[in-house]
Amino acid sequence: MGYEFTQAVYDVxxxxxxxxxxxxxxxxxxxxxxxxxxxxxAMSTAPAGLPWWRVVRADGTLREDLAERAAGRWRAEGLPCRGGDPERLRFPEARWQPSEADFEALDAIAARLIPKV
Known part of the structure; x- marks a missing residue:
């Protein structure tokens, strides 16, 4: 799952x-x-410009050093935070719900990971 997997993560x-x-x-x-x-x-080597702050742990947090940097971006984008904690997102409200077109794009990305026979 080397480079191809990493690139697929970035594409998603x-x-x-x-x-x-x-x-x-x-x-x-x-x-x-x-x-x-x-x-x-894969995200630990994310290129500049990738919106890394939109990918979090299951509890809505990031590593402490990243959470501090992400908090301002979350506020700017209007992401809902849990309680008064600006460094913890509230799920499921914050979770992306892909559209039909998004799912088509996601399927195309995933298809590149399938080994060619």
């Missing part, structure tokens, strides 16, 4: 619109490959 993340978020596990599920840890590893 670029589809997540402002004001919504997904979990590491959501990305793996949408790809039908890997798991939260593999997605996290």
């Amino acid at each position: 993340v670029t589809l997540v619109p402002a004001g919504t978020a997904v979990t590491y596990g959501d990305v793996a599920e949408l790809l039908g490959a890997g798991g939260p840890r593999q997605v996290g590893a």
Whole structure:
């Protein structure tokens, strides 16, 4: 699952619109490959410009150093935070709900991971 998986993760993340978020596990599920840890590893090398702050842990948090940087972006995008904690998103309200067209794009990304026979 080397470079192709990493690129597929980035491609999925670029589809997540402002004001919504997904979990590491959501990305793996949408790809039908890997798991939260593999997605996290891919995100650790995310290129500049990738909206990394839209991908969080299942509890709506990020590592402390990332959460501090993400909080301002979450506020700017209007992402709902849990209680008064600006460093923890509220799910399911924040979760991205892909449209039919989004699912077509996601299927195309996932198809690239299937080995060619």
